Amino acid sequence: MSYYNPSSNTFNIRGQYVLGITLEDVLFLARIRIDGTAVLVKDYSNKHCFDIFGEEIDDFEKLYDIIYDNSLDWKKRKAALLMVIVQCIIMPTSDGKKYYAALFECLRDPDETSGKYAWGAGMLAFLQYHMEKLNASVKFCGCIWLVLCFFLVRIPTLWDSLGLGSVREEIEAGELEQHPFPMKWILDKLLLNSTLGYDRRAGCRTKMKSVFDNLKDEQISWTPYTKWVLPDELKEDKKFITRLGPIFCSNYVVNHKPHCVTKQFGGFELDRFMDRDKLAIFDHPLTFVDNRGSNKHDYYESYKRELMLWAKRVCVDDYADNNDRPPSRCARDRPPSPSRARDRPPSPSRHRPRQRRNYTREEGPRRGERNRHPSVRFSPS
DSSP, rough: OOTTETTTTEETTTTEEEEEOOHHHHHIOOOOOOOSSBBBBBSSHHHHHHHHHHSSOTTTTTHHHHHHHHTSOHHHHHHHHHHHIIIIIISSSSSSSSGGGGGGGGGGSSSTTTHBBBBHHHHHHHHHHHHHHTTTTOOOOOOOOOHHHHHHHSSHHHHHHHOOHHHHHHTTTTTTSOSSOOHHHHHHHHHHHHHHOOOTTOOOHHHHHHHHHTTOOOOOSTTTTTOOOOGGTTGGGGGGGTEEEEETTTTTTEEEEEEEEEEEEGEEOTTTTSOOOGGGGSSSSOOOOOOOOSOEEEEEEETTHHHHHHHHHHHHHOOOSSSSSOOTTOOTTOOOOGGGGSSOOOOOOOOOOSSSSSSSSOOOOOTTTOOOOOOOOEEEE
């Protein structure tokens, strides 16, 4: 975590290589939806817990009793099981015991929730929020296993530092290309090193740090998922791996910033006419709405503007140098902008930057235009 930059949500390794965990990594590693209904609670209370179980459940261990009670209705048991999964994978806390009972609102229909809600975006939102807040006095919350799997896939030589070079060879041979649960496969392989869980002298961490300190560009797998195959139910979500703007996990709302790591999406850089500062609107921290107090909380109202942006599905456009590729992974439902017409000459405003609106932090967008976002294009680096 010493390489982590909370302002951009990236890992800056020795000032040379910038990597960031994005929705793409969640989709391919965890195999959870990154598009759909935002994981947000409208009525933050125990009402939905009571509606499902007929009682308020404050003790997380009680959920296990429900799961293993064969006499109970299957819907109750499945809802309890899904909440355990949410607590262990989507929103793991530092003590492993606290859970968010209000999220039963999203689990009211246990058969539909995995296909309806963007739980993968929620997983990243919760992790990113706590990484941004991490310091010496705060314990880590969020799926640390996702961080570990991210680096083991992006920097395969880390396997060698753990004494598991054979696993790296399996990955290079394409073992994960067809695997249904890559994250589980990686964690199972880590168990082959029996000393990893008892690394009291930090020997493994020291060896891994040596890899980072001596890292070279050719050791980084910038686009590891090129040949990986997604299940049919997740293929549509691939269009949204470069989604810009807010992602949600209850009241943990952060901005997703794929524009900071464009090399991870094919080696392209942002169009030179479009200054990166134009995307600074995604770099500011979003308001955290506390859920304490006696009043009920309607997060749909609290994050109304962020939800509007989520619904727009704004993505970083994926242009090749000849513009033969689709205009955007997110733009399949909207007609192409006239400014993108292939044979249209460049707009004069492109050659007169002083006439373009400046969205830098110093000046900011004009009043009433805070939710408008500039088009972004890619050109070869």
